[in-house]
Each structure stands twice: as structure tokens, then as C-alpha cells.
Amino acid sequence: MKKQGIFLSLMTLVLLFALAACGQKEESKKAEEKTKTVDTVKGKVEIPANPKRILVDGYLGSAVALGVKPVGATTQDLKNIHLKGKVDGVADISDERSAEKVASLKPDLIISAVDDEKVLDVYRKIAPTIVYPFGVFKDSQEEITTLAGILNKEEEGKAFLKKFDQRMEAARKKVKTVIKEGETVSILGAFRNDVYVYGNGIYRGGQALYEQLQLQPPKEVADTILNGKSGLEQISYEVLPKYAGDYIFVDEANGGTFDKSNSIWKSLKAVKKNQVHDLDITYFWPFDPIAIANQAEKYVEILTELSQK
Numbered sequence: 001m002k003k004q005g006i007f008l009s010l011m012t013l014v015l016l017f018a019l020a021a022c023g024q025k026e027e028s029k030k031a032e033e034k035t036k037t038v039d040t041v042k043g044k045v046e047i048p049a050n051p052k053r054i055l056v057d058g059y060l061g062s063a064v065a066l067g068v069k070p071v072g073a074t075t076q077d078l079k080n081i082h083l084k085g086k087v088d089g090v091a092d093i094s095d096e097r098s099a100e101k102v103a104s105l106k107p108d109l110i111i112s113a114v115d116d117e118k119v120l121d122v123y124r125k126i127a128p129t130i131v132y133p134f135g136v137f138k139d140s141q142e143e144i145t146t147l148a149g150i151l152n153k154e155e156e157g158k159a160f161l162k163k164f165d166q167r168m169e170a171a172r173k174k175v176k177t178v179i180k181e182g183e184t185v186s187i188l189g190a191f192r193n194d195v196y197v198y199g200n201g202i203y204r205g206g207q208a209l210y211e212q213l214q215l216q217p218p219k220e221v222a223d224t225i226l227n228g229k230s231g232l233e234q235i236s237y238e239v240l241p242k243y244a245g246d247y248i249f250v251d252e253a254n255g256g257t258f259d260k261s262n263s264i265w266k267s268l269k270a271v272k273k274n275q276v277h278d279l280d281i282t283y284f285w286p287f288d289p290i291a292i293a294n295q296a297e298k299y300v301e302i303l304t305e306l307s308q309k
Contacts, residue, residue: 038150040130042120047128050152051109055102055127058113058134060087061288062143065160066153071105081282082291102126111147135201135231139211140164140289160289167293168212175213175300178307184218184245185209185303186270187279190256194234197221197243201231202287204251204279208295218245237264244268246275247306249299253281275306 036049056063056070060077063070064086072091077083093101099122102110107127112120115133123129130150137143141161148157179185187204189196199221200210209215210226217226220242225233235243241264248270252258259265270276284295 038130041133041136042131045128045130047130047150048108053106053108054151055093055105055107055110056112057093057097057110057119057123059111059132059143059147059288060090061286061290062147063111063151065144065289066148066151066156068151068153071107072102080286080288080291082286082288082294097122099126111150139207140292144289164289164293168296171296171300172213175215175303178300178304179215179247183216183247185215185247185249186217186221186243186245187249187251188244188258189232189251189254190258191254192256194256195237195240195258196232196234197225198232199225203231204249205284205287205292205295205299206231207287208292209249209299212292212296213299218243221245237262240264241268244270246270246273247303248276249279249284249302250276251279251281251284253279274309277302277306 034049035046037044037046053071054063054068055072056077057074058077060070060073061080061083064083069087070090072093073087074097075092075095078087078090078092080087091101091105093105097114097119102123103126110123110127110129112123112129112131113134114120115131120129120131132146137146141164144157144161144164148154187198187206187209189198189204198204198206199217200206210217216222220239225231237259246269248268250258265271283298
């Protein structure tokens with residue numbers, strides 16, 4: 001009996017040591033899971049595994065799409081007409097990115113589209129900072145998928161993209177009944193005395209027009225601007241006919257106007273057929289996935305009206 005008691009005591013001690021070891025492993029595992037490493041254009045960045053207080057600079061729309069309410073965002077992002085009623089309670093850090101305001105919000109993760117080292121130096125002193133510069137994502141699908149992975153919102157990302165893709169498929173089918181085969185569309189902008197042509201990047205609804213609706217630009221735009229790093233090109237009136245599509249969308253909200261009396265302007269096919277439309281900047285300047293879906297559908301509405309002229 002005595003030997004049996006000793007044996008039981010030893011077994012109890014062994015079991016206790018085993019349980020303690022398992023507990024330590026679990027604690028160690030939990031500690032390891034508190035952070036994760038993310039690859040960015042700025043290299044590897046260690047961030048919280050489950051960030052709770054996220055501040056965004058340029059990615060407010062994507063955060064909203066994923067069901068995330070950031071603690072702060074810039075004034076410009078908060079004014080986004082496509083996010084009206086969806087960002088109440090998100091603090092305004094101003095377009096100057098107030099360091100004091102950002103710090104007071106105590107973010108545990110900052111996601112920035114701004115690639116300005118002065119701004120990033122401030123951000124990095126406050127919280128782990130991930131940088132995805134403006135235009136780095138080829139389309140809304142890539143943007144949502146990437147950010148969903150970082151924020152542990154994969155299911156929310158899939159749900160958003162399912163609806164997004166359904167809307168875009170419907171818009172593409174509708175626009176095909178409007179735009180004839182071989183017809184092209186252009187986005188032109190006036191800034192002071194300069195003329196700009198925009199591609200499929202973040203400017204003036206370019207992603208919506210060319211990536212989501214899959215409409216065709218003039219050959220010159222396709223050859224020189226589409227998929228280019230800048231996403232736009234400054235041109236002269238003399239070469240404008242090469243960049244002008246059968247349908248033209250115009251932005252005159254950035255301190256410039258087109259010379260409507262210019263003989264080259266008046267000679268454009270779209271101008272002659274009255275198939276030119278002035279863009280509403282509040283609607284077409286934002287470039288987040290929520291905005292892009294809305295812009296694509298709006299483009300279809302406008303093109304339908306223009307095609308009937």
C-alpha cells in the first residue's frame with residue numbers, strides 16, 4: 001500500500017509538470033500570435049495580429065467596405081460623398097495629419113496611402129505603420145483582398161467582393177448595349193492652361209471606366225498611359241485628337257478650363273456629336289472600392305444618355 005501511495009504521488013507530480021509545460025507552451029504560442037509580419041513596398045513590418053484601433057490615411061473606403069470603423073482619417077477622406085452616413089464617429093486628423101491628434105487617438109495600427117517620409121516618420125513613432133502608396137493596387141479586388149488579410153476580415157472581404165463583382169457584371173452587360181464595337185472613351189482634365197489625359201489609375205474614375213466596365217480608350221491612351229506609373233499625361237491641343245475618344249468625360253474643376261473656341265477642340269468627333277460630359281468632382285474624384293462601384297454604374301447612366309444624342 002505504501003509503495004502504491006508513493007507511485008500515485010509520483011504520477012501526480014509528473015502530470016502536474018506536464019500540465020505546467022503545456023500551459024507554458026500555450027502562453028508562448030499566444031505571445032507569438034500577438035504580432036504578425038506583413039510584406040510592404042517599404043519592407044517587412046511587424047504589426048498587431050489583431051489590431052483594434054486602426055487609423056487610415058487614404059483607405060477609409062476600404063475599411064468601411066470590410067466593416068471596420070477606424071479611429072481616425074483625413075478630412076478629405078471623411079468628406080467622401082460615397083461614405084456619407086458610414087463614417088460617423090471617425091475622428092478627423094485633418095489633411096495636414098496632425099501628429100498631436102493622431103497620437104491622442106492611440107492607434108495600434110496605421111495604414112497609409114501617403115508615401116511622404118515626413119508624414120511616415122510621424123506615424124511610425126506613434127504606431128506600426130503599413131504603406132501602400134496611391135495606385136499600388138491594380139484594381140478594387142486586389143485592394144480589398146490585401147487589406148482584408150491584414151485586418152483579419154477575409155470573410156467580410158469575400159462578401160463585399162461578391163456583391164461588387166455582381167454589380168460590375170451587370171454594369172458591363174448594360175454598357176455593351178450602349179457602346180458600339182470599336183467606340184472609345186476618354187477622360188480629359190484641364191489644369192490652368194494645361195490639358196491632361198487620364199488612364200486606368202486613381203484619377204477621375206479611371207478604374208471604374210477602364211478596369212471595371214472594361215471600356216476601350218483611344219489607341220494612343222492605351223499605348224502611353226494605361227497601366228503607366230503616373231496614370232496621366234500632359235498633352236497639347238495639337239495632339240488632342242489622338243487621345244480623344246468617341247465619348248469624352250471632362251474635368252474642369254482643378255483650376256482650368258478647356259478652350260471651347262479652339263478649332264482643334266471643335267473638330268473632335270465627340271464635341272461635334274455632343275457626346276461630352278462634365279464630371280462631378282465630388283462623385284468622380286474618390287477612388288476607393290465603394291466609390292468605384294458607384295462610379296461605374298454612373299458612367300453607364302451617362303453613356304446611355306450621351307448615346308441617344
